[in-house]
Amino acid sequence: MRNSMKIALRNLLRYRRRTFFTLGLIAVGMIFVLVFVSVTAWFKDMMVRNITDSYLGHIQIHAKGYVDSIDMLPLQLNLPPEQVVMIEQALKENTAIEAYTERIKFGGAFSNFEQTTNIRINGVDPEAEIQTEPLLLPRLINGERGAISLSRGKILVPELLAQGLGVKVGDTVVVVATNRDGSVNGKTFVIGGILSSATGPGGRDGYMHIDDARDLLRMTDSEVSEIAIRIKNLSDLQRISGALQSKLIATEGLKDIEIHTWEKLSPFATVVQMIDVMTFFLKLMLVSVVLIGIMNVMIMAVYERIREIGTIAAMGTPPRRILYLFLYEGLMLGTLGALLGTAVGVALILALNSFKITFSFGQQTGLVLTPTIAFSQVALICLLVVGVSLVATLQPAWKASQMEPIDALRHV
Amino acid sequence: MSLVELENVSKMYRLGAVEVWAVRDIDLHIEEGSFVAFVGPSGSGKTTLLNLIGGLDKPTTGRIRVGGFDVSTFDRTQAARFRGEQIGFVFQNFNLVPVLTAAENVEYPLIMVQTRPEPERQKRVADLMEAVGMADRKDQFPDQLSGGQQQRVAVARALVSRPKLVLADEPTANLDHDTAYSIINLMKKMRADFNTAFIFSTHDPRIIGEAEIVITLEDGRLVSREESGRRVHA
Numbered sequence: 105m106r107n108s109m110k111i112a113l114r115n116l117l118r119y120r121r122r123t124f125f126t127l128g129l130i131a132v133g134m135i136f137v138l139v140f141v142s143v144t145a146w147f148k149d150m151m152v153r154n155i156t157d158s159y160l161g162h163i164q165i166h167a168k169g170y171v172d173s174i175d176m177l178p179l180q181l182n183l184p185p186e187q188v189v190m191i192e193q194a195l196k197e198n199t200a201i202e203a204y205t206e207r208i209k210f211g212g213a214f215s216n217f218e219q220t221t222n223i224r225i226n227g228v229d230p231e232a233e234i235q236t237e238p239l240l241l242p243r244l245i246n247g248e249r250g251a252i253s254l255s256r257g258k259i260l261v262p263e264l265l266a267q268g269l270g271v272k273v274g275d276t277v278v279v280v281a282t283n284r285d286g287s288v289n290g291k292t293f294v295i296g297g298i299l300s301s302a303t304g305p306g307g308r309d310g311y312m313h314i315d316d317a318r319d320l321l322r323m324t325d326s327e328v329s330e331i332a333i334r335i336k337n338l339s340d341l342q343r344i345s346g347a348l349q350s351k352l353i354a355t356e357g358l359k360d361i362e363i364h365t366w367e368k369l370s371p372f373a374t375v376v377q378m379i380d381v382m383t384f385f386l387k388l389m390l391v392s393v394v395l396i397g398i399m400n401v402m403i404m405a406v407y408e409r410i411r412e413i414g415t416i417a418a419m420g421t422p423p424r425r426i427l428y429l430f431l432y433e434g435l436m437l438g439t440l441g442a443l444l445g446t447a448v449g450v451a452l453i454l455a456l457n458s459f460k461i462t463f464s465f466g467q468q469t470g471l472v473l474t475p476t477i478a479f480s481q482v483a484l485i486c487l488l489v490v491g492v493s494l495v496a497t498l499q500p501a502w503k504a505s506q507m508e509p510i511d512a513l514r515h516v
Numbered sequence: 517m518s519l520v521e522l523e524n525v526s527k528m529y530r531l532g533a534v535e536v537w538a539v540r541d542i543d544l545h546i547e548e549g550s551f552v553a554f555v556g557p558s559g560s561g562k563t564t565l566l567n568l569i570g571g572l573d574k575p576t577t578g579r580i581r582v583g584g585f586d587v588s589t590f591d592r593t594q595a596a597r598f599r600g601e602q603i604g605f606v607f608q609n610f611n612l613v614p615v616l617t618a619a620e621n622v623e624y625p626l627i628m629v630q631t632r633p634e635p636e637r638q639k640r641v642a643d644l645m646e647a648v649g650m651a652d653r654k655d656q657f658p659d660q661l662s663g664g665q666q667q668r669v670a671v672a673r674a675l676v677s678r679p680k681l682v683l684a685d686e687p688t689a690n691l692d693h694d695t696a697y698s699i700i701n702l703m704k705k706m707r708a709d710f711n712t713a714f715i716f717s718t719h720d721p722r723i724i725g726e727a728e729i730v731i732t733l734e735d736g737r738l739v740s741r742e743e744s745g746r747r748v749h750a
Binding site: 107108111114115117118411412415416417418419420421422423425509510513 | 567593603673
């Protein structure tokens, strides 16, 4: 094998320009894929974190039918107290869950006594909400840091609404809401903080204490609209969600609940899917580049060395060895290209990190580009390139191994 | 004992609808350690006959035995193994592997064909490079060697696997007379040193006289066999 590799390497160096051109082609393809994967992985991770850690959580539990009519924030589809207790029990026993928060979600009118506008509000327990949504407080532009900004009688107001109505921290405002039986109730609140917007439909909601929400809506029971859950390991989302669903649905009295992962609740999941599709097609392009590049080189290599193949075949070299000679050549070309592409690609990713490039995305400004790529991803892409190199070499190598020496020796 | 036995061997090629008989009804016996020349004009069937004896081609009719093996019945793999173990080849254009040095070219059959251990390989290569007078150029690549030097390396390569028979197709055609003469003498010396039979084809009248057996072919037929001056008509 060592000698076959040596011959393969020397043959590659024999046509230096062609070899380096092909290596360059593979490397450039690799670099594109690595940089794209790293940037999109960072973007996806950043966006998913922004959405799930700001307001959505990783998993949500609702009464059956709630999500279908979520735009109306239907109070009649809240989870009743006895179900909430059973769900709480199950969540506390589940070691994969880091935290959970119970919310009452409702729509109402928000007034500064001069102007009135619509607002969507989450009534939450401040401590539980902060543990489940660790990026909620960092979104505070103004106001007291910590759970105190959401203490009773206070309200967190989304930035755009605060700007529109010209309200600031400490101002007194009125929130008017229609409760389940259709009667209207109003309550004054002090603005405890202004929240910057987060991407997605829940990113412009206001927050108040859950007991204030119940008072406003004249709820006597401790019912909730949703329970948002934060799990310890997001990469294990599907398994944890599935296990939780199986456990809860199997519990008597919890048949009519629904469990959704964030992917089912946020339109950004579609963007993630689009990014994944784009990544897939970029990888497909890389495969095509490697396949065509190496196949072209190897077909040429076989064609140019027909007499040489005839000579070694005449000397008694078994067809299998001739096959390996060319396979090693293609494999080496792919491996060297993959290594070169990885070296330059990783260097480029590190350089992008060191440049600290900032940009804006929607309402979010000052985002720092910090592309990252997992070792497993790099290894996978390298393996893909090496594997495709092997496939691309198979046909020319097979052709070489099957040549009749007498015909090959006659080749001019 | 005959090393090569051909019985009623013919070879036909089909060029479209036309049948071309490259060799016809050849009966031939060559003993071990012989030094034989196939002579005749272009198209007389010299190369075809060498290819048939070497297991590179199969006869249309007849039987070929080399070293006790019935070459005409071999499949691809058997033919390759037979060539690797029993036959050495020397080509008109030397056909050295360009990416290997002279010594590596000689070593090639011991690595890729016979798989011999390294110490044995090194000794055999060194001995042969010395024997063909190329020891001082063993690390040079083919494009750094003259035609004569390349053919010396090719002779060493043909002998390194210790075959019973070396087939050389026009080994001197691309060489000047002095070099051609030295190559033929080298082959003779190797024959004497290793008791390997040599069969070479040529139409160069200046080196025909060096052969001990001269077999003349015309239009694919064996027309005469001359052994050290004794002419036997076929």
